[in-house]
Amino acid sequence: MGVEIQIDQLTKSFGKQLIWGDVTLTVPAGEICVMLGPSGTGKSVLLKTLIGLLKPDKGSVVIEGTDIASCPEKDLYEIRKLFGVLFQDGAMFGSMNLYDNVAFPLREHTRKTESEVRDVVMEKMDLVGLIGAEDKLPGEISGGMRKRAGLARALVLDPQIVLFDEPDSGLDPVRTSFLNQLIIDLNAQTDATFLIVTHDINTARTVPDNIGLLYHKHLAMFGPREMLLSSEEPVVRQFLNAQRVGPIGMSEEKDADELAAEQGQDLPPLPPIPLQQEPSNGIPRRGQRPPGEWCRENGVTPPDGSFESTNAGIAV
Numbered sequence: 507m508g509v510e511i512q513i514d515q516l517t518k519s520f521g522k523q524l525i526w527g528d529v530t531l532t533v534p535a536g537e538i539c540v541m542l543g544p545s546g547t548g549k550s551v552l553l554k555t556l557i558g559l560l561k562p563d564k565g566s567v568v569i570e571g572t573d574i575a576s577c578p579e580k581d582l583y584e585i586r587k588l589f590g591v592l593f594q595d596g597a598m599f600g601s602m603n604l605y606d607n608v609a610f611p612l613r614e615h616t617r618k619t620e621s622e623v624r625d626v627v628m629e630k631m632d633l634v635g636l637i638g639a640e641d642k643l644p645g646e647i648s649g650g651m652r653k654r655a656g657l658a659r660a661l662v663l664d665p666q667i668v669l670f671d672e673p674d675s676g677l678d679p680v681r682t683s684f685l686n687q688l689i690i691d692l693n694a695q696t697d698a699t700f701l702i703v704t705h706d707i708n709t710a711r712t713v714p715d716n717i718g719l720l721y722h723k724h725l726a727m728f729g730p731r732e733m734l735l736s737s738e739e740p741v742v743r744q745f746l747n748a749q750r751v752g753p754i755g756m757s758e759e760k761d762a763d764e765l766a767a768e769q770g771q772d773l774p775p776l777p778p779i780p781l782q783q784e785p786s787n788g789i790p791r792r793g794q795r796p797p798g799e800w801c802r803e804n805g806v807t808p809p810d811g812s813f814e815s816t817n818a819g820i821a822v
């Protein structure tokens with residue numbers, strides 16, 4: 507069973523450069539969240555702050571009653587055991603084969619015998635579809651396989667929270683789709699809390715239970731998938747629909763002239779909300795809500811054509 511992360515008034519700067527301020531959100535236990543934002547808005551910095559690798563200037567990150575922003579190092583060490591992290595490049599040790607890479611956290615952090623280590627490593631390698639590739643070196647395999655090996659390693663200590671830093675970067679659309687299915691199936695099996703940083707809009711539209719958007723040094727919005735996909739808020743709408751018209755420009759914010767030039771331009775209607783991707787066995791995940799439930803409960807009319815099976819997983 508995953509655990510909740512309560513983030514309150516979190517602020518982080520490097521020197522005089524404010525990265526983001528007053529970020530407040532609760533990552534619900536066992537659910538899948540995606541965090542979006544233009545490049546450089548501090549998504550990776552947020553992930554690093556959540557595991558205590560970076561200290562915020564202000565605010566708190568409370569996990570199981572401990573504020574990791576202010577707790578002593580020994581408590582932080584304990585809390586970190588709850589986390590599994592999939593780094594952008596898989597962060598494999600280049601000179602170790604996949605078996606030893608995946609076994610590494612078990613050998614470092616547990617007193618398991620080599621035979622117990624073997625059982626766990628093979629179970630996780632099986633989970634990510636890498637049986638038979640144990641002897642390969644990271645340099646000998648494709649990017650997609652490296653990501654899956656990184657995922658196996660992130661899972662060996664049975665984490666309650668899994669952080670994914672751009673799991674789909676560098677992957678082709680088909681492999682991204684396989685990886686997304688794997689993420690959903692793993693969430694269904696483990697019930698752990700998943701937080702995924704991605705730039706892939708199709709992933710953001712179809713995978714998570716909740717979506718957040720970091721923009722212009724703050725959290726522009728965070729909430730259920732259907733809330734953001736039906737939102738008319740200009741930044742959210744522009745980002746989730748990958749449009750040029752809107753407040754976000756090439757260098758983050760458009761200037762007054764650019765915005766004035768867009769005045770009066772008709773925005774295309776919101777595209778239909780796709781069905782959420784399901785676990786492969788068809789059994790709904792604990793965090794999954796029936797299609798359209800959030801819209802119904804909140805009196806929101808979803809865009810025409812929403813939740814039709816023909817919309818599942820299409821690229822937007």
Ligand SMILES: Nc1ncnc2c1ncn2[C@@H]1O[C@H](COP(=O)(O)OP(=O)(O)OP(=O)(O)O)[C@@H](O)[C@H]1O
Pocket residue numbers: 520525543544545546547548549550551552
């Ligand atoms: N250790 C550090 N010291 C100083 N500045 C840093 C440090 N780490 C990150 N930054 C700065 O923080 C900002 C946000 O970086 P971050 O990598 O979190 O962005 P991001 O949203 O993940 O970007 P992308 O989508 O391109 O991966 C950048 O301007 C970066 O240069």
